Amino acid sequence: MEGSCAGWRGHIIVCGLDDVGLRTVEQLHLAGVRIVVVEDDADARLVRVVRGWGVPVVVGSPRLVETLGEAGLPGAVAVICVLGDDLHTIEAALLTRENRPDIRIVVQLRNAAVGRALSALSISVLDVAGLSTPSLVEACLRTGTHELDLDGTRFVAAQTVADFTGPLRSRYGALAPLAVTSADGLEIEVCPGRDHVVRPGDVVTLLGTAPELEDAGLNSDTTVAASARPNWLRRKLHVAQTVLTAVDRRLAYALGALFFLLVTAMVVLRLGYREPDGTRMTLLDAGYFAVETIGTVGFGDFYFRDQPSWLRGFAIALMILGVLLATSFYALLTNTLVSIRLQEAMGRRRLTQLTGHVVVAGLGSVGVRVVERLHGAGLDVVVIEHDESCRYADQVRDLGIPVIFADATLPRTLDRVQLAEARAVAVLTSDDLVNLETGLAIRDQLGERASDVPVVLRLFDRTLAATVERNFNLGLARSTAALAAPWFVGAALGLDVIATFYVSSQLMLVGRLTVAPGGGLDGLAMQDLSARTRVVAISRAEGELEHPPRRNTRFSAGDKAYLIGPYEELLQVLRRDDRTQPLGHPLRRRVADPRPHG
Structure with a gap:
């Protein structure tokens, strides 16, 4: 099967099969997009999983033009480079640009300076740590709000608990409902209609501008509450x-x-x-x-x-x-x-008087972003890191944040960082097993406060994350790969991804789509879209932002539509509008997590 890829047309090449690479391939596959994977040193189990989906894997270096040619580079519409080594990623991206000046290229890169240089070559540069940080911080702070900038207008997705029985429109009017989670947290209705009936205790997520939310009696402030900020005194x-x-x-x-x-x-x-x-x-x-x-x-x-x-x-x-x-x-x-x-x-400042702080375990590329964002919000932060040669330690110390080099699973370490007085804990190492072990140790150490202190775990395996939340009562498990993969998929397919965030256990994607002339959306009415997709605003060619659009409003060529929903649904909308995309296989609604266990 791999030998026939050289003549393919309209497909996407994914270079790299670890972490974000696997999630990206999975989501493209679910969206019905033809894919070719290029990897010279992949885990054999992952290769078997991908080939089991019917996705060909070209074994070879993506830094060689022969390998890219075997993957069908002349006929591809996009190349996604998510290799584990930044230098290899740069080489593959530059080689692709030299041979296909017109192709979309999306890369994962951590180095900001090199990223700016690649952006000048019309290469989309994305950083997994930066993309996943906002969701991790929101989970720590339990703000329940998500700020979005749509065409220069500030929108806020806010959560509230229903205190009545009746349709959504009777209480929240024109606010766009994004999700309704049952009081027990077991059921979630994504993008329900305004006639959807809620009951006391249901958690409702609504989208609107700040004035609209305030008129409905909802808090639109996405920052840390003033009472939670340590004041100067x-x-x-x-x-x-x-x-x-x-x-x-x-x-x-x-x-x-x-x-x-x-x-x-x-x-x-x-x-x-x-x-x-x-x-x-x-x-x-x-x-x-x-x-x-x-x-x-x-x-x-x-x-x-x-x-x-x-x-x-x-x-x-x-x-x-x-x-x-x-x-x-x-x-x-x-x-x-x-x-x-x-x-x-040395990161050993005495912390006996510290209260209301956030404990962060793990100071990698994700951990340092979370620490900086929490510090910028005015919160006290304490970091636990196992590796004394951590490259980010000095960067964090320069902010006046103590770094403790110790094992985060030990009660002595947790006592040292005043876990009993913490307001939240984020466990962000790059090892799923270490994060799970640390989370369990923290839960045991917190004792009766375990239900009051949010513990956020960074996990790769999406199924493991859901299982941990259900069975171990560890709080919130977040997959950075799952949060970042939609950005890579959207950039490759032409969808401008604005944000990703969780509503309960459902990952939501916010994207901007420019309606193609003669495409599947040109002239289509809002009500004919998927029920699980919400069009929250339309920017007309004249520059006017229409919010909220009515059900009978129709798309026109050149319109910029702002959509929110599960990524599978948004990708289907994108493919419906793009006449150049091959049909591929139909979207699969439910699949098991592809990562092998064992």
């Missing part, structure tokens, strides 16, 4: 508490002794010292002299030659004791400040 108190907990007890003793000596000297000088005219030293003068003596400054303002012998002896003792105590205090203070700095540099 709390930050100052936290800094003071951190310093106090790090202070050596001997420093307090030295400071106390200095204060006692100062007070004693002021009293003695006030009562015993006499000016030449017989007047006593004022209290201010006594304090001034005591401080300059202890500080070894000695400006010669006061003379003791004519004072009683006992007072001259006291002055000598004051100088000696003052020097000894001041020197000890300076040494202990320096040691404390250096210790605090070293503890921060």
Whole structure:
């Protein structure tokens, strides 16, 4: 079968079969698109799965023009490069561009500088970490809202709990319903009509502009609530508490002794010292002299030659004791400040006073993006990382965020980061088994608070993620590959993907589609689209944004339609509009997760 690909037309070539590559192939396959996979070092199990779908796999390097030719590059409409090595991805993309200047090329790349250079060559550059971060942060913060920018207009998808029985339109009017999740969380209705009947306890996700949501009594704020933000006073108190907990007890003793000596000297000088005219030293003068003596400054303002012998002896003792105590205090203070700095540099700052923070386990490319976004939202963050040579550790420390190098599954480590006082936990290593083990350890450590603290797990396997949520009560499992794959598919097929986010366990895709002249959507009415797809706005050729469009509104060539729904449905809409796409096989509604287990 692989040998016949050279003569194919209208297909998509996917280079790479790990992580996002497998998910991309799966989604293209479900959408009925013809695909050829190119991989020179793929897992044999994954190759068997893909070939079981009827997708040919060309074994060879995508960095060779012969291999790309065998995959049918001359007749392909797009190439997706999702190789594990950035350098190999760059080579494959540049080689493809040289041989097919007109073809769509989509690449996965983590290096921003190189990505900008490739973008200048009309190559779409996507970063999995950046694409999946918003959904992971939303799961941590439980905001229940998703902000979307549609043609310059701010829309917000907000969740609310129904408190009535009746149709959606009776309470929410013209707001576009995206999903209704039953009170028990077992059933979800995607893109229901406004006549859909809800019951108390159902979770309703609605889309509208901020004013529309506020008119309906819904919160449109997608940022962290002000009460959740640490204010400046709390930050100052936290800094003071951190310093106090790090202070050596001997420093307090030295400071106390200095204060006692100062007070004693002021009293003695006030009562015993006499000016030449017989007047006593004022209290201010006594304090001034005591401080300059202890500080070894000695400006010669006061003379003791004519004072009683006992007072001259006291002055000598004051100088000696003052020097000894001041020197000890300076040494202990320096040691404390250096210790605090070293503890921060090593990620071991004492966190005993920290509350309402987010614990992030795993500081890879995804973890660092999540940490930066949480920090930007004004939240305290603590990072646990197993690898002391982590490349992102210094980047995070520069933000003032402590990094603890330890095993996140150990109770001692979790106690150290004040897990009992945390508001959320994100487990984001690149190993599914480690994430699952860490999540279970965190659940056990949280005890009764397990239901109140969201624990977000990064898992590759979509079926495993759903199973973990149902059976282990671990909170929210998110597949970064599943979140990112629709962006690659959409970019390859000509759909501008704007966002991906979860509604309960359903992954939703937000995309923009330009209606092709003479295509399947040209002249079609809204009501004739799939019931599981919601057209939330249409930008007409004249520049006018129509929101919300009516059911009998018809598409016209050149319109930009903004759609929301499951990615399978949106890809079917895209293929319906594109007359150049081969028909392929029909969309399959339900499939098992393709990743082999074992």
